[in-house]
Amino acid sequence: MQTDDPRSDRTPTLADVARLASVSTATVSRCLNSPDRVIEDTRNKVMKAVRELGYAPNFNARALAAKRTNTIGAIIPTMENAIFARGLQAFQEELGRNGITMLVASSSYQSDLEEEQIRTLVSRGADGLLLIGYRRDPRIYEFLKRQGVPVVIAWGYDPKAQVPTVGFDNFAAMKSLAGKVIGMGHRRIATITASTHDNDRASERLAGILAAMVEAGIPETDLSIVETTYGIDEGGAALEHLMTLPDRPSVVMCGNDVLAVGVIAKAQELGLNVPADLSVTGFDDIEIAKISSPPLTTVHVPHRRMGKEAARLLINLVGSDRPNGKVLIETSLQMRESLTEYAD
Amino acid sequence: MQTDDPRSDRTPTLADVARLASVSTATVSRCLNSPDRVIEDTRNKVMKAVRELGYAPNFNARALAAKRTNTIGAIIPTMENAIFARGLQAFQEELGRNGITMLVASSSYQSDLEEEQIRTLVSRGADGLLLIGYRRDPRIYEFLKRQGVPVVIAWGYDPKAQVPTVGFDNFAAMKSLAGKVIGMGHRRIATITASTHDNDRASERLAGILAAMVEAGIPETDLSIVETTYGIDEGGAALEHLMTLPDRPSVVMCGNDVLAVGVIAKAQELGLNVPADLSVTGFDDIEIAKISSPPLTTVHVPHRRMGKEAARLLINLVGSDRPNGKVLIETSLQMRESLTEYAD
DNA sequence: ACCTGCTATGCAAGCGCTTACATTGATCGG
DNA sequence: CCGATCAATGTAAGCGCTTGCATAGCAGGT
The missing domain is CATH 3.40.50.2300 (Response regulator)
Structure with a gap:
């Protein structure tokens, strides 16, 4: 004996919300994505139903239907030490300010693992990718171009490379x-x-x-x-x-x-x-x-600056088909006591 | 004028592969997910088509249809310092050995942000979650139970808590x-x-x-x-x-x-x-x-051990509806020179 | 020769959303 | 008072997969 009780143990869907609020699924969707396209009364009704059911949208379904995820991926060589932490933090903060979620993966400095991670992130629908350093199999760049996924390279800078870059020399x-x-x-x-x-x-x-x-x-x-x-x-x-x-x-x-x-x-x-x-x-x-x-x-x-610039460039790249963009970050010598004049 | 040329700029789908290999989409799907359910000849044909098109499955579509993602999420307070890095690395390694991908998010030690991340990861279809410490709004645990997403708590240990835990005192x-x-x-x-x-x-x-x-x-x-x-x-x-x-x-x-x-x-x-x-x-x-x-x-x-045990517990929890599980990790004093007898 | 029991494959119904397009009903100028 | 215009909502067609069930073809037992 089946029941249509929306309070079943199945996690609630858009349709459940729509039913409870006596509107169509389209209206519920609009309430969630562009609230101003829906009149206030309706919106309130819908939001009430959302709360009542504890509804949370299914990201995968959304991504499938909308063909974008507001997600960008970052693949760094390692999380074990602090080298990338600060830059990545700044990167994430800038993305967050733009309503974008970051997905991180670490490749353990292994290029085959990195390639796998790239494919994983792309098949998860990342709208863009941050990669460290430019030297990798050209087939990867081709793959990404085919898939229409923009990439930004950070931590390195090759003036000749045809890939958007935010890095230092x-x-x-x-x-x-x-x-x-x-x-x-x-x-x-x-x-x-x-x-x-x-x-x-x-x-x-x-x-x-x-x-x-x-x-x-x-x-x-x-x-x-x-x-x-x-x-x-x-x-x-x-x-x-x-x-x-x-x-x-x-x-x-x-x-x-x-x-x-x-x-x-x-x-x-x-x-x-x-x-x-x-x-x-x-x-x-x-x-x-x-x-x-x-x-x-x-x-x-200046890792934080680099991370932030990388995020900006990537955000601009997503959607637009601007081919390129390059930012050179200046480094400086930091003299401290561990280096001294050579005394014979 | 439309073309059905699979070499168009649209990224290839299962259907494209099926067409090129002259089989049904079901067969292609089976080739990818349970190769032994398909005879070798067919499989080769399909794999050839996959390579030819550079096909990569769409993760979101897969998750939507299959209702599982082989993904588990981890939310840590910070990536900026090394406290969580080693444990998380071990956690990820153990997951990797079991064909599971890890998604990380960091909450910057803010519980509201953490709650948001939890919802995000769940709506992305994480099959399970790793959280740090047990103290949080009970509504969150209820939410996770409702969604049927198992959680493991690490880095802390509350003998009274009813949540699966791998931590130390x-x-x-x-x-x-x-x-x-x-x-x-x-x-x-x-x-x-x-x-x-x-x-x-x-x-x-x-x-x-x-x-x-x-x-x-x-x-x-x-x-x-x-x-x-x-x-x-x-x-x-x-x-x-x-x-x-x-x-x-x-x-x-x-x-x-x-x-x-x-x-x-x-x-x-x-x-x-x-x-x-x-x-x-x-x-x-x-x-x-x-x-x-x-x-x-x-x-x-022993962070690495903790990470590994947490992964194991979580893997066991996913799928099974075993209610619980607790592992207490032993710590030890590490005496070095920064502490010495008090001399008046 | 016929039936049984496989195994390999195909068919088609969704999974939970978004969105182009259709519909409805109000508003308003003439 | 009528048709044009427009805002609010509904209808329904997918998005790219997985999978239960149907089908077909074949081997082997009788």
Whole structure:
């Protein structure tokens, strides 16, 4: 024996609300989406029914019918450390101000996983996507173009790339820091970096160091390079390795602040004084850079501004078919005590 | 003039694939969802068509028709610091192993925002939800029950609560640490905590300190309490305030490691030696606790294990209508150099 | 040769919404 | 007082899938 009692355990639908308010489903829908297209009396009646039933619209049905979701997706390499947190927060805030929801996924720095996440987010109906760094299989960009999903790239900047971008020049920033390091007399330089294989930020930062060395007449081969994954402990381990080398570095330039902080901790553990025995630099200027002891010399990246700009660009891109848009974010050197003049 | 060319710019649908493979949409659907229910020849034909068209299923349509999403949602108070990152990562990994996607939202420690996020995730069809802490408007639990969406609470543990939980005893953990602090001779104790209003973890930790004091015969009123928001700088600011007090504390027990690290940095800035002039403790044992200098005495929480157990419980709950399930995670004291005997 | 019991596939009815279009009834100028 | 205009609402056709049920074809037992 079936019952049509709307108070059954089935979760209420638009039709239930419509029935209870004695209007059509179209009217209920309009009440919810464009209230001003419905006269006040009716609206009140409908809203009462909504409350009475505890009705909540089914997002999937809505997305299916309306072909947009007011949702944009963001895929970041990791949530485990703070590198992306602040920028993403700002990104989300700006989206929120525009009534858009953010969906995050993290790819663990694996490009195949990232590709999967992209497909997932697209098939979930994301109206747009935020991705980190521009280097990825061109088929992905084609796929996104086919699907009509706009993308914005952040954290990197390739003037040649044909994709909307809000980022900074990793190469120039690191080159500038390296120039400073060299200017302070350091010659035995080491770097600890993330895998440069499919991480454009890492490889450009590395290239920046090399460029500064070449400019100063130091042979490229003098740079000791350790590739590892981002993480405090990984930074420490990398330093231990460097310290077994015949020609110990006087400075370690790290690919990011997380590694750098790990290096400082490990150096102290090994009885080295930072910066007297070993200078250390980072990249990003996240919170721990300031509170590390000694405080970390690093490249300051205005993450919040970047996140906000990225959101704006993406919002403009959705709907419009403007082909492009590029914002270059300026970075700056943040000199603190972890880097000092080289004293022989 | 319309065209039926499937290579039009419209993104391909199941029907396009079916047409190209000369089968019905039902068969295509089966190929994708239960390949073994379709004979190999047909399957190959279909898969070829899928590739040829670059077909990707529409998640919303699928969710609408199938009434499940293989998605679970997690709402955490913040992504800005590392407190939840590790646990969430483990949670996600375990879900991934079971073919389930995680959706995250962050509530910025605001219960109204959290409520909104809950509704959002539910209306998006999340099959289950992970929430942090148990204290919230009972209407929310009712709503979730009505919608038939199972919930697991993590990071907190209320033996009386009727909700599935995977958490630890914040009260007991902090009481134990406070007992240790008192045992080391400290009497002028201060605490810096998150707002205890609708944060059960914070208020239980605070209660733990008070209980230990009472047990040791120290009047509760001797505890200086500063409420602030979680953040490194906020910790520092809170310490500055404490230091203006007539009776300066000999130890600051912080509600979490982030605050504690901020306190240590600020103390050093103020010319205080930690721990000689001021002892500091944290809570969580996240990465920075270990690399802070001095390293931080704190409560170790096995976040990864908690995340994994939470995922398992949630997976079991989805589908089954088992009413409950509770896992208590054990914490331990992690003694490091930031806490030392009180020397008058 | 016929029936039974499979298995592989097709048919078609929704899932819960949005929205183009149709309908209705009021308002108003002439 | 009539038709044009317009605002408010209703009608119903999808959106792109899944899935219960119907069908067809085939192997094997009798």
